[in-house]
Amino acid sequence: MLNPESTFPDSNLGTSQNPKLKRVLIGIGGGIAAYKICEVVSTLFKSGVEVRTILTNSAQKFITPLTFSTLSRYSSFTDENFWQPIYSRPLHIELGEWAEVFLIAPLTANTLAKLAHGMADNLLTNTVLASTCPVVLAPAMNTDMWEQQTVQQNWQNLLKNSRFHSLQPASGLLACDRVGAGRMAEPSEIIAYIQSLLHTAGKRDLAGKQVLISAGGTREHFDPVRFIGNPATGKMGLALAQAALHRGANVTLVHGPLNSDIPLGIEAIPVVRAEEMHSAMMRCLPKADVIIMSAAVADVKPQDYSHQKLPKRSLPKSLALEPIPDIITELAKRKQSHQLLIGFAAQTGDIITPAVEKLHRKNLDAIVANPVDKPDSGFGSDNNQAVFLDKQGHQLEIPPCTKLQLAHHLFDFIGSH
Known part of the structure; x- marks a missing residue:
């Protein structure tokens, strides 16, 4: 045949x-x-x-x-x-x-x-x-x-x-x-x-660069088996890490719990709580040339923590919460002029307006406006779509593609402006 x-x-x-x-x-x-x-x-x-x-x-x-x-x-x-x-x-x-x-x-x-x-x-x-x-x-x-x-x-x-x-x-x-x-x-x-x-086509445009990426969701426990979390799987952050590695970068990945293996060549720092991610990102910041906050970090955490599992009958009817320091805001305050800081804005409905507001309010160099209410996009999916925006006013819409392709489009975008 x-x-x-x-x-x-x-x-x-x-x-x-x-x-x-x-x-x-x-x-x-x-x-x-x-x-x-x-x-x-x-x-x-x-x-x-x-x-x-x-x-x-x-x-x-x-x-x-x-x-x-x-x-x-x-x-x-x-x-x-x-x-x-x-x-x-x-x-x-x-x-x-x-x-x-x-x-x-x-x-x-x-x-x-x-x-x-x-x-x-x-x-x-x-x-x-x-x-x-x-x-x-x-x-x-x-x-x-x-x-x-x-x-x-x-x-x-x-x-x-x-x-x-x-x-x-x-x-x-x-x-x-x-x-x-x-x-x-x-x-x-x-x-x-x-x-x-x-x-x-084989170019190594990130050769010699230190790329720091956060990935996955954080978990804020109120007892050893229960936590406040989100559906983030870390696939987008892992794709960013792979893309950077394949383009020649030295990559550090600070990640919450993942279901995927991390390829050889990527320095992985596992964390669970937002506080741990904050500490790791601040520790790694000084050596980084590019910082990408793709992790879905908790905004609040329980005020109280029980070191033993709470029986069902003892679960509180209301959970007292307290805010968690914003990691990307702190990164923006500490970053040097040669460093690029990119954030993610996972949104539903109008994704552009809140992303532009976040871009300027948090003093970012660029942001990825990411719809999480579209089919086969966002949390847990192998595919994604987004709009890239930077502080110079450039805007680029990326139609649905794999998360690895989206990662490469992002590195192309930040490298061209």
């Missing part, structure tokens, strides 16, 4: 069937982690991304080209295709020119060594040299292999080339029963990095 000729019209591998679609090339290396790339390919395809896959000979020991052909709806390429003169131009040239982002996962020690020394002896490595797009590397190997001095030297040397973007292996139980570093990044983390690079 699928054949190499049908993959690209008129055997021209550089011409997409739909030029509006994003184009991702994925090279799969030989390792048990290759099975994870099935989810990557499937998810990208469902999101409207065109995907091409290259399998090394070793990869085919773990998973078949037919699997990826089925998931991507295009033929997978192997070294057997590389040496067949059935295309109008060399296959590695066509694939290299076609790709907007190139993922290599799992990256083996063997392929890493070849890339670090500019070697090209198969379709995958030849295509890397024939391309100019950003390349995402997701290593996976035994801990002792990963920690070998030669492997680490190859890794560090390769990352000196700005084309290459790293997804560091995590620690955990490996297929060899060893517990340690070498576990390939999870599909969700890989997909997020690819989506970032499709937006930025």
